[in-house]
Amino acid sequence: MWGTTTVQVARDEIGGWPADGAAIRIVYDSIIQGDPPDVEVMRAQRIAETPNLIAVVGHGGSRGSLAAAPIYAAAGIPQIVPTGTSRLLRQAGPWAFMLAPDDSTEGALIGRFTAERLGARRVLLFFTNDEYGVGLRDGVAAELAARDVAVLDKVGVDPSSDIPTLFEASLRRGIPDVIVVAGRHTETGRVARAALGRVPRLRVVAGDGALLLPVLPDLAGPAADSIYVVAFWLPDAPDSMSRAFVERFHRVTGHDPAPDDAMNHDALLLLAHAVRAVGPNRVAVRGYLESLGRTRPPYRGISGDITFVGTRTPPLVMARLRGGRVVRVTDWPPP
Numbered sequence: 398m399w400g401t402t403t404v405q406v407a408r409d410e411i412g413g414w415p416a417d418g419a420a421i422r423i424v425y426d427s428i429i430q431g432d433p434p435d436v437e438v439m440r441a442q443r444i445a446e447t448p449n450l451i452a453v454v455g456h457g458g459s460r461g462s463l464a465a466a467p468i469y470a471a472a473g474i475p476q477i478v479p480t481g482t483s484r485l486l487r488q489a490g491p492w493a494f495m496l497a498p499d500d501s502t503e504g505a506l507i508g509r510f511t512a513e514r515l516g517a518r519r520v521l522l523f524f525t526n527d528e529y530g531v532g533l534r535d536g537v538a539a540e541l542a543a544r545d546v547a548v549l550d551k552v553g554v555d556p557s558s559d560i561p562t563l564f565e566a567s568l569r570r571g572i573p574d575v576i577v578v579a580g581r582h583t584e585t586g587r588v589a590r591a592a593l594g595r596v597p598r599l600r601v602v603a604g605d606g607a608l609l610l611p612v613l614p615d616l617a618g619p620a621a622d623s624i625y626v627v628a629f630w631l632p633d634a635p636d637s638m639s640r641a642f643v644e645r646f647h648r649v650t651g652h653d654p655a656p657d658d659a660m661n662h663d664a665l666l667l668l669a670h671a672v673r674a675v676g677p678n679r680v681a682v683r684g685y686l687e688s689l690g691r692t693r694p695p696y697r698g699i700s701g702d703i704t705f706v707g708t709r710t711p712p713l714v715m716a717r718l719r720g721g722r723v724v725r726v727t728d729w730p731p732p
Contacts, residue, residue: 401425402646402649402650402658403658403661403662403665404423404425404665405649405650406642406645406646406649406650406654406658406662407423407662407665407666407669408423409645409649410645410666411423411666411669414673421669421672421673423665424447424450426440426444426455432457432461434460434461434464435464437456437460437461437464437465438464438465438468440456440465441456441464441465441468441469442468445468445469445472445474449677450474451474451475451668451672451677451678451679451682452474452475452476452477452668452671452679452682453465453469453474453475453476453477454476454477454479454661454664454665454668455476455478455479456478456481458480458481458529458606459478459481459482459483459485459486459527459528459529459532460483460527460528460529461481462476462478462481462483462486462489462493463481463483463485463486463489463528466486466489466490466492466493467489467490469492469493470489470490470491470492470493473492473679473680473683474492474679475492475494475668475679475682475683475686476492476493476494477494477496477664477667477668477686478493478494478495478496478497479496479497479657479660479661479663479664480496480497480605480629480657480660480661481495481497481529482497482498482499482500482503482529482532482533482604482605483499483500483528483529483532484499484500484501484532485528485532486499487499491683491687492683494686494705495705496660496663496664496700496703497605497629497660498629498713499532499536500529500532500533500535500536501532501535501536501539502536502713503533503536503604503605503627503713504532504533504534504535504536504537504538504539504540504579505536505539505540506627506713506715507533507536507537507540507577507602507604507627508536508537508538508539508540508541508543508544508546509540509544509730510602510625510715510726510729511537511541511546511575511577511602512540512541512544512546513729513730514715514726514728514729515574515575515600515602515625516574517546517573517574517575518546518547518574519546519547519549519571519572519573519574520541520546520547520548520549520573520574520575520576520577521548521549521550521552521564521567521573521575521576521577522534522537522538522548522550522551522552522576522577522578522579523552523553523554523560523563523576523577523578523579523580523584523588524551524552524553524554524578524579524580525553525554525555525579525580525581525584525606526553526554526555529579529581529604529606530553530579530580531579533579533604533606534551534579537577537579538551549567549570549571549573550567550570552564552567554580554584554588555584556583556584558584560584560587560588560591561591561594561595564588564591564592564595565595568595568596572596573596573599574599574600575599575600575601575602576588576589576592576599576600576601576602577601577602577603578601578602578603578604578607579603579604580603580604580606580607581606581607581609582606582607582608582609582612582613582616583616584607585601585603585607585613585616585617585624585626586607586612586613586614586615586616586617586618586621587616587617588601589601589617589620589621589623589624590616590617590618590619590620592620592623593618593619593620593623598623599623600623600624600625601620601623601624601625602624602625602626603624603625603626603627604626604627605626605627605628605629605656605713607624607626608626608627608628608655608656608716608723609655610655610721610722610723611721613626613718614718614721617718621718621721622717622718622719622720624717624718625715625716625717625726626715626716626717626718626723627713627714627715627716628656628713628714628715628716628723629656629657629659629660629700629712629713629714630656630659630660630699630700630712630714631656631714631716631723631725632653632654633725634699638697638698638699639659639699642654642659642662642699646658646662656714659699659700660700662699663698663699663700663703666698667686667696667698667703668682670696671685671686686705687705689703689704689705689706690702690704690705690706691704691706700712714726715729
């Protein structure tokens with residue numbers, strides 16, 4: 398249920414496995430980020446009727462995954478959500494498995510980075526009015542409050558908002574040291590561009606949903622290099638699994654993987670390993686996922702060791718834009 402390139406790479410890897418287990422077929426269904434919940438529900442109903450379907454990877458974000466979860470739960474279909482961060486996903490039932498860090502964890506990282514690394518004492522917080530943006534907003538605000546960083550204003554936006562006007566109005570509450578955007582690439586790029594025109598050299602920190610290249614730097618224009626952004630993973634990761642994944646991805650697709658590609662690949666390969674281990678049975682696959690970190694060792698993924706127990710804190714990376722590219726922030730956190 399993800400991008401065709403990610404599916405191609407997963408198929409390439411699975412195709413090299415010994416032919417001594419159940420045949421595994423990945424079916425791709427396109428997902429449009431931002432589809433309304435009713436569309437996501439109808440899509441989930443259609444997917445749930447797929448013959449011989451064992452499990453699902455998706456949907457495209459927190460809202461879509463939350464809308465679809467009851468459909469898959471009613472059908473007894475395990476659902477791995479690779480990049481949705483809403484903490485509500487942890488309450489979506491025993492058939493939904495959240496792979497990414499939740500918005501509390503990501504919000505705490507953004508708040509800590511904003512206060513420690515950027516030295517902010519006053520912050521302006523923009524957020525998208527959906528499950529992703531509201532959850533991340535609350536996580537960021539809680540961490541900033543714990544560090545005595547003042548939030549001058551919390552501004553809800555969507556792709557149609559007049560962001561320059563909203564930004565100008567918020568400046569009446571004070572000039573921020575940093576802007577935090579709990580939103581996606583559209584809102585983040587437009588906020589950064591508006592800030593440059595009004596408060597030069599103002600830095601912008603955004604959540605994982607903003608990291609879409611080359612769209613984000615194109616939207617931000619000359620303000621692009623002011624943007625810091627959270628990533629689940631970056632292709633310069635030095636471990637052997639990441640290097641092998643980057644090499645395979647580049648060989649199959651002709652370009653480097655994005656952070657979401659790594660998360661989606663982990664979800665697809667995890668399910669494939671589950672089917673090989675316990676067979677093509679939905680209940681057994683669900684049991685396999687639940688057992689990771691309990692009666693089975695964690696699954697070693699590109700994004701780190703994977704379990705679905707409450708103690709797992711998947712890694713996150715702080716990065717920044719430089720010349721249209723994403724560059725790891727190497728001097729934070731301090732050793």
